[in-house]
Amino acid sequence: MRRRTLLKVGAFGAAVLAAGGVALRLADKPTAEARLDNMSKVLRAVVPALLAGNLPADAATRARAIEDGLQRTLATIEGLPPPTRAELDELFALLASRPGRWLAGIESWESATPDAVAQFLSRWRTHSIDLFQTAYHALHDLVLGPWYADASTWKDIGYPGPIEL
Amino acid sequence: MTARTPPVIEDPIAVGLARGWKVVDASTLTSPLAIECDVVVVGTGAGGGVTAELLADAGLNIVLVEEGPLKSSRDFKMREADAYPQLYWDSASRKTKDKAISILQGRAVGGSTTVNWTSSFRTPPATLAFWREQFGLADLTPAALAPYFEQAERRFAIAPWQVAPNENNDLLRRGAAALRIPAGVVARNVKGCWNLGYCGMGCPTNAKQSMLVTTIPAALERGARLFTRLHAQRLEFNGNHVGRLRCAALAADGLTARELNVDVRARHYVIAGGAINSPGLLLRSNAPDPYALTGKRTFLHPTVISAALMEHAVDGFNGSPQTVFSDHFLELDRIDGPIGFKLEAAPVHPVLFASTLPGFGEQHAELMRQFARTHVQIALLRDGFHPDNIGGRVSLTADGRAVLDYPLNDVIWDAVRRAFVAMAEIQFAANAKTVYPVHELAGGYATFKEAKQAIAQLPLKPLLTRVVSAHVMGGCGMGDSERRGVVDTRGRHFHVDNLSVHDGSIFPTSLGANPQLSIYGIVGKMAEGLAAELSGRRKTRPP
Numbered sequence: 001m002r003r004r005t006l007l008k009v010g011a012f013g014a015a016v017l018a019a020g021g022v023a024l025r026l027a028d029k030p031t032a033e034a035r036l037d038n039m040s041k042v043l044r045a046v047v048p049a050l051l052a053g054n055l056p057a058d059a060a061t062r063a064r065a066i067e068d069g070l071q072r073t074l075a076t077i078e079g080l081p082p083p084t085r086a087e088l089d090e091l092f093a094l095l096a097s098r099p100g101r102w103l104a105g106i107e108s109w110e111s112a113t114p115d116a117v118a119q120f121l122s123r124w125r126t127h128s129i130d131l132f133q134t135a136y137h138a139l140h141d142l143v144l145g146p147w148y149a150d151a152s153t154w155k156d157i158g159y160p161g162p163i164e165l
Numbered sequence: 166m167t168a169r170t171p172p173v174i175e176d177p178i179a180v181g182l183a184r185g186w187k188v189v190d191a192s193t194l195t196s197p198l199a200i201e202c203d204v205v206v207v208g209t210g211a212g213g214g215v216t217a218e219l220l221a222d223a224g225l226n227i228v229l230v231e232e233g234p235l236k237s238s239r240d241f242k243m244r245e246a247d248a249y250p251q252l253y254w255d256s257a258s259r260k261t262k263d264k265a266i267s268i269l270q271g272r273a274v275g276g277s278t279t280v281n282w283t284s285s286f287r288t289p290p291a292t293l294a295f296w297r298e299q300f301g302l303a304d305l306t307p308a309a310l311a312p313y314f315e316q317a318e319r320r321f322a323i324a325p326w327q328v329a330p331n332e333n334n335d336l337l338r339r340g341a342a343a344l345r346i347p348a349g350v351v352a353r354n355v356k357g358c359w360n361l362g363y364c365g366m367g368c369p370t371n372a373k374q375s376m377l378v379t380t381i382p383a384a385l386e387r388g389a390r391l392f393t394r395l396h397a398q399r400l401e402f403n404g405n406h407v408g409r410l411r412c413a414a415l416a417a418d419g420l421t422a423r424e425l426n427v428d429v430r431a432r433h434y435v436i437a438g439g440a441i442n443s444p445g446l447l448l449r450s451n452a453p454d455p456y457a458l459t460g461k462r463t464f465l466h467p468t469v470i471s472a473a474l475m476e477h478a479v480d481g482f483n484g485s486p487q488t489v490f491s492d493h494f495l496e497l498d499r500i501d502g503p504i505g506f507k508l509e510a511a512p513v514h515p516v517l518f519a520s521t522l523p524g525f526g527e528q529h530a531e532l533m534r535q536f537a538r539t540h541v542q543i544a545l546l547r548d549g550f551h552p553d554n555i556g557g558r559v560s561l562t563a564d565g566r567a568v569l570d571y572p573l574n575d576v577i578w579d580a581v582r583r584a585f586v587a588m589a590e591i592q593f594a595a596n597a598k599t600v601y602p603v604h605e606l607a608g609g610y611a612t613f614k615e616a617k618q619a620i621a622q623l624p625l626k627p628l629l630t631r632v633v634s635a636h637v638m639g640g641c642g643m644g645d646s647e648r649r650g651v652v653d654t655r656g657r658h659f660h661v662d663n664l665s666v667h668d669g670s671i672f673p674t675s676l677g678a679n680p681q682l683s684i685y686g687i688v689g690k691m692a693e694g695l696a697a698e699l700s701g702r703r704k705t706r707p708p
Contacts (some may be wrong), residue, residue: 008671049525049526050525050529051526051530052524052525052526052527052530053526053528053529053530054529054530054533076250076256079256080255080256080420081420082420082421082567083256083562083564084255088326091436118525123526125525125605126605126606126629129480130263130627130628132627133628134263134264134628137264138219139629140520140525141258141520143525144519144522144525144529145516145517145519145520146246146516147519148515148516148518148519148533149244149245149246149515149516150246153515155516156517156533156534157533157534157536157537158534158536158537158538159482159515159536160244161536162243162244162361163361163362165173165174165370
């Protein structure tokens with residue numbers, strides 16, 4: 001049972017779970033649809049927590065900004081080499097799973113409050129288990145970097161952008 | 166019909182392609198290829214570029230294999246969103262095995278020279294002396310190398326930067342001066358530089374004399390063939406002789422290998438893929454390695470960062486990115502004593518800055534709002550000299566990819582702590598309002614006293630401390646015997662009669678200086694010898 005679980009979860013999930021002492025059975029390699037679903041579900045909760053302080057107050061504009069951030073993160077992930085993408089697939093599959101949510105302290109990503117998500121991020125950011133820390137860094141880098149790749153965010157930070165040649 | 170307005174900036178690559186350079190994008194191949202040549206050069210960065218030009222000049226028939234794409238000034242739009250995925254390994258976020266170090270490494274024609282920040286230093290004499298003593302590299306003296314450095318300096322227009330430094334660099338200069346810490350002016354490989362500040366995204370004006378606009382075009386002019394988006398899979402051996410290089414064409418995404426091979430047979434094989442990929446290729450090929458040295462002693466100049474908030478605009482995105490440096494902290498102690506570090510400024514662009522800053526939410530947003538008033542200083546640790554610092558090790562993953570395992574140990578953390586203190590002191594001496602050592606548990610400090618106390622208490626550990634690198638070196642180090650090196654000082658592999666390594670992986674330690682000019686000079690010497698040997702022609706330069 002244990003061996004079977006390890007094989008199915010993959011190196012990243014297995015190491016996290018071994019560290020967390022949790023047993024988990026994930027489906028085999030996620031389908032493209034499941035993959036996108038896992039990523040979108042987690043990121044719709046994580047993006048506003050990471051970008052808090054940056055997002056507009058108005059609900060509709062805010063929702064659009066979160067969606068933009070999500071899309072930039074997804075596009076960045078698609079530009080990474082296949083082995084890195086596979087690792088990220090494992091991370092998002094884990095976070096979307098019930099044991100993963102338990103580890104993150106999130107009952108459901110859809111209904112998680114920004115505070116709960118921020119607490120999860122803070123815990124993993126300085127967690128004593130390296131793999132949780134690397135997961136935090138992956139989310140941090142993949143959301144905050146690409147957010148500022150878009151010219152629409154530059155006025156917030158006083159960046160005029162490159163000159164026109 | 167009216168003539169089209171000529172482009173303001175001529176793209177030498179577009180011109181050469183139009184004239185009939187032999188360049189094949191392997192992602193467009195529809196059937197396998199088997200080709201022959203005198204010499205195949207794997208990699209088109211500092212080492213591969215210099216080698217290709219000298220060998221082609223000697224009349225040899227050259228094939229160049231590059232895993233990245235051919236991009237040139239018409240593609241360089243000064244946008245991080247385009248540049249990082251196109252021009253760098255892993256979108257500028259290549260990681261060590263435990264993901265604790267983030268590595269900037271070029272992945273395009275021209276290698277890292279296409280995206281580096283142009284800083285050029287000759288190999289420090291103290292480093293060469295250490296190599297002579299510890300690795301028996303008797304012929305690598307400053308005097309013996311001087312003609313090769315001079316040649317590279319002429320070829321790539323390397324000279325101390327004549328224009329005033331941008332504010333980000335001038336803060337390093339002013340802070341150091343206030344503390345009577347010596348600082349110098351960086352030499353740069355540029356011709357008619359517009360001082361834009363976007364060297365890291367590919368030079369849009371072709372001022373940077375990278376391999377992309379110098380040696381590679383020269384080799385192509387002489388008939389060399391360049392294959393891009395082609396992954397060098399393995400060397401195939403007949404005893405101590407390489408018989409063939411097997412390559413795999415990449416798919417249109419430039420990332421996924423296809424089951425379509427390009428096989429190259431050559432008289433001689435030169436590996437110049439950089440200090441992760443070169444040892445990786447040798448390991449994948451099961452190259453003879455009786456002393457298990459391949460991939461060991463890989464160095465990074467592990468780099469830590471200190472951000473300082475100023476009262477005035479710094480605009481660290483504007484102007485030549487690195488023009489001021491200080492070697493003061495390299496010279497305080499013995500070279501093999503407590504690890505020293507080189508101080509430089511680093512350009513400040515939104516994506517790299519945002520992903521490097523610690524924290525998230527309001528804390529991160531607040532730091533980002535100060536983007537244009539932030540000065541960024543970096544300390545590059547001189548690794549590989551202290552007896553307890555043997556660097557990292559390149560090994561292969563189950564699916565054959567090269568990965569670098571670089572443990573960060575106490576001798577490194579001791580230097581990191583000193584570096585955070587040194588940078589904070591210089592930044593406060595330059596009138597910083599707040600200094601932020603880049604560490605997950607550090608805050609912003611308003612005085613040097615406060616910063617110093619906090620830095621003394623910081624837990625320095627992987628993943629809590631942001632450690633980055635832009636200089637990968639070693640892994641196929643030179644030695645005077647097969648017990649101390651993978652290659653000799655001619656770059657020749659000790660156990661294979663037609664194989665050379667010509668890139669930053671030949672360094673037996675790190676350099677203590679940005680590596681491009683060391684590669685140009687030392688590889689230039691190697692390539693000159695190889696060209697003479699293979700062509701039967703006597704060397705024509707340098708004197």
